[in-house]
Amino acid sequence: MHEFSAACSIVDTALQAAKSNRASKVSVVNVEVGEFTFLVPEQLIFNFEIASRNSILEGAELRIKTVRGRLLCSDCGFEGESKIDPDIPDQIAVFAPMKCPRCRSSSTKITGGKDFVITSIEAEIVESPSS
Numbered sequence: 206m207h208e209f210s211a212a213c214s215i216v217d218t219a220l221q222a223a224k225s226n227r228a229s230k231v232s233v234v235n236v237e238v239g240e241f242t243f244l245v246p247e248q249l250i251f252n253f254e255i256a257s258r259n260s261i262l263e264g265a266e267l268r269i270k271t272v273r274g275r276l277l278c279s280d281c282g283f284e285g286e287s288k289i290d291p292d293i294p295d296q297i298a299v300f301a302p303m304k305c306p307r308c309r310s311s312s313t314k315i316t317g318g319k320d321f322v323i324t325s326i327e328a329e330i331v332e333s334p335s336s
């Protein structure tokens with residue numbers, strides 16, 4: 206249910222942004238998702254469709270841009286983009302320390318790519334003069 210709670214959070218944030226901009230219908234929600242969130246884009250889109258039902262977000266397209274995770278290694282000082290070890294299954298990788306791509310040390314700290322943000326929303330704003 207990891208993706209469902211993330212989808213609900215995206216829907217809440219997008220709804221607030223849409224309301225404060227007096228949008229009547231949201232067509233696109235652009236999000237940047239960090240690789241270390243371990244969110245599966247297809248699952249996120251599926252859950253977004255469920256979470257957005259019966260709201261002005263219903264039918265909106267969720268566009269996901271994946272952001273590479275970043276690590277800081279306390280052994281060799283490496284700081285930069287890192288890949289999830291393809292040999293480690295996702296379910297385990299969430300709990301496993303990320304290895305430094307330079308020295309293979311596990312004394313690393315995640316410095317980026319562990320959250321998701323809405324970067325922009327495309328919406329239709331219908332002016333209603335009476336309200």
Ligand SMILES: [Zn+2]
Pocket residue numbers: 278279280281282283305306307308309310
């Ligand atoms: Zn290192």
